[in-house]
Amino acid sequence: MPKSMTGYGRGTSTGAGLSVTVEVRSTNHRYRDINVRAPRELSELEDRLRALVAESLARGHVDVIVTVEEAGAPLKTVEVRPDLAQAYHAAAKDLAARLGLAGEIGVEALLTLPDVVTVKAVPIDPDAVWQVVEAAAREAMEALGRMRAAEGDALARDLIHRTSRIEQLIARISERAPVVVAEYRARLEARLRELLADVPVDETRIAMEAAIYADKSNITEELVRLASHIAQVHSVIEQAEPAGRRLEFLVQEMHREANTIGSKSQDVEISHMVMEIKSELEKIREQIQNIE
Numbered sequence: 001m002p003k004s005m006t007g008y009g010r011g012t013s014t015g016a017g018l019s020v021t022v023e024v025r026s027t028n029h030r031y032r033d034i035n036v037r038a039p040r041e042l043s044e045l046e047d048r049l050r051a052l053v054a055e056s057l058a059r060g061h062v063d064v065i066v067t068v069e070e071a072g073a074p075l076k077t078v079e080v081r082p083d084l085a086q087a088y089h090a091a092a093k094d095l096a097a098r099l100g101l102a103g104e105i106g107v108e109a110l111l112t113l114p115d116v117v118t119v120k121a122v123p124i125d126p127d128a129v130w131q132v133v134e135a136a137a138r139e140a141m142e143a144l145g146r147m148r149a150a151e152g153d154a155l156a157r158d159l160i161h162r163t164s165r166i167e168q169l170i171a172r173i174s175e176r177a178p179v180v181v182a183e184y185r186a187r188l189e190a191r192l193r194e195l196l197a198d199v200p201v202d203e204t205r206i207a208m209e210a211a212i213y214a215d216k217s218n219i220t221e222e223l224v225r226l227a228s229h230i231a232q233v234h235s236v237i238e239q240a241e242p243a244g245r246r247l248e249f250l251v252q253e254m255h256r257e258a259n260t261i262g263s264k265s266q267d268v269e270i271s272h273m274v275m276e277i278k279s280e281l282e283k284i285r286e287q288i289q290n291i292e
Contacts, residue, residue, distance in 0.1 A: 002243040002291045004151035005060035011139025015132040019069045022136040024144045028290055029061035038066035041121050045130055056141050058242040059292050079118045085110045155287050156237050162280045163230045169273045180267045219261045226257040244291040255281050
């Protein structure tokens with residue numbers, strides 16, 4: 001069954017002093033476009049994450065959002081430079097003496113001065129962190145896959161319903177087509193009798209004109225190809241591999257056959273049925289835009 005390109009998945013994992021959450025959102029896109037948003041300290045893992053997501057997705061725009069929290073030891077360290085703080089303090093006391101100012105400089109004030117305090121990230125082991133990120137990402141992708149499969153099943157059922165409706169219309173057109181030729185011949189003969197009055201009607205000429213009309217309005221090949229395309233749609237739907245592009249092509253071909261039938265036939269009933277077929281095809285076209 002085909003899969004939808006729309007879905008959401010979320011996964012979490014803990015290890016290496018981290019608690020990692022990965023969210024994956026996918027939407028329609030003609031090609032595969034994977035966008036990863038992760039903390040700067042995990043930037044070197046982004047390519048691995050893209051490759052993991054690409055394992056399961058052939059098409060679609062995918063946003064991968066990674067959030068990290070501490071789970072144990074802190075992720076950052078604080079370094080203080082007492083020598084620099086002492087220099088600031090001495091300079092401040094000297095300035096106060098020169099200006100005749102009173103007061104003491106507290107620790108809080110010294111900590112706010114440039115370069116006295118430096119916050120640094122704790123070095124991390126990329127491979128150890130990747131194991132945590134990978135576990136969360138795979139959980140998110142599994143959830144995404146379930147949602148995409150469920151929506152894909154719904155889309156497949158709708159496609160089958162609409163193509164079945166088209167098959168019914170094809171059957172009605174096939175029944176109507178020979179009747180159209182017979183009606184044309186009857187109208188032609190009636191018109192000639194009306195115009196010629198008592199002059200005998202040339203049956204051979206009527207048969208010839210009817211044959212020419214039948215040949216020009218013959219839509220048998222188009223109906224056969226249209227039915228064949230529908231059979232291929234059903235076959236593609238049953239396959240597990242990505243089906244979106246093949247379905248797009250088949251719908252395009254079906255639309256072309258429907259247009260040809262409409263242009264060849266001058267019958268009002270067939271024209272109405274062709275319009276119904278094209279209406280169903282437009283709805284199918286909209287649906288398959290969301291199929292991978």
